[in-house]
Amino acid sequence: MSAAEPMSEHPVDALVRDHLRRQASTVDAAALLARVRAGQGEPGASATGADSLRSLTLPARPKRRWLRALLGLAAAAAALLAFVGGRVSGPVQARPEVILREARQAHALPVDRCYLVQFVPDPNGPLAGRPLFGQPRQTRLWTRGDRFWAESMRANERWAWGQDDQGNIWIASGGQDGHSFAPGEAPELLSLAADVCTLRVETLLDQVLAGYLLEHEKPDVGTATHRIHVRPRPGQTPWPVRGAVLDVDAETRVLRRLVLQRTTRDGRPLATVTFTLIETQTQDDLRYQLRGHLEDPSSPPTPLPLRWRILLAALRRAP
């Protein structure tokens, strides 16, 4: 590489150079070095596994037998092809952070997705034995961003609940009664259930990206998903999950399956919740609102005392 010569520099080159320098001035090289060190420690990322790159000195030519030398030459040739001619050897392996950021973008779009939710409370957790959420159950959950709605899958039950675009949590019973709780006003059990049983993808991925260790399981040939294992950092209070497995569609970056080991805010096990994508279909905006689940949407909101009766009635319908 030769140094640039400012005196003869093309004006456009100067603009581009200044542009790149400004961008470079915002880069935290030390943080990137830390990431490279961490990457060197990942399985398969490096043969060195060094705690510090300083432990490597160059040139270092380890003694090998002739066969190893021959294999080394072949490997070096392959490595050079893979490294310099990346277009020949295929795309670079995506990092889990990148995949999850792209998943977040995909789920931020106003697309309606339906997940089958299998909920198994921890036998020693605070939900065990509680009405409605204290037993294993299965529901269908529609999501659009952080909005959701779900309804009973049992023939003898008729209830639905959800969260609208304003953050109100609502519950409807029998198509006749219902109530909407403003953000922060919902009963504790309902809020907890909304956190645990539903899938607010943007919120979840923000939490996972901010504070967890991510490991990308190398996909099998022909697999159409990336599997990412999520686990807490050492010393971290494991909330909202103490572990998770996320299957992300390799093409669309949509979450196809999630297994979340949910916890309380102090890190106690709460439930294992599995979400499986089963359908993508446009839903009417009304389906995410209370009045979309009432037979007479024009009826006035129920008075205050009734909402507790409705809620309690719904919560008593334990499976």
Next chain:
Amino acid sequence: VVDLDAWVLATAADAVAYAASLLRNRAAAEDVVQDCYCRLLARADRYDLARDGRKLLFAAVTNACINVRSRTRPVNSFDEGENGLEPIVTDRRAEPPDHAVQRRELELAVSDALQRLPAMQRAALELKGLGHSLQDIAEALNTSAGNAGVLIHRARQAMAIYLAPYLEEPVG
């Protein structure tokens, strides 16, 4: 003997800035550069990093970015900051507000103009701006030195048109 920590620290900023400019996504750029470092350092005993490390690094970043772009569908983002233009932290106390506006406008114009170039032209021009030789650019782009020169020439011409309002005199 190469101090690899120092080598990474010395080259990381330029590499990330280059990748961010190609990808228009700072986070993805950092991931790509990290991956390139890991791959290069995993084979550190096979390369003379003191002599060739920078060239190899930028060649790898170039290819990785082109790969990422080729398999990522184009999307529009409404989030400022997602496009690789991170806030620039500098001491602007002595700078008149109108100068700051003009400078910011020029920064955006350059960034926007670069985005309008084909990927190969943009990579060639940016590597040139980073001080790489024509031969190094040709190797990074897997082409001949002559073609690298053509790419740079065409990129300059296009940029000169895009940036004409900001250039003091016509550029050939």
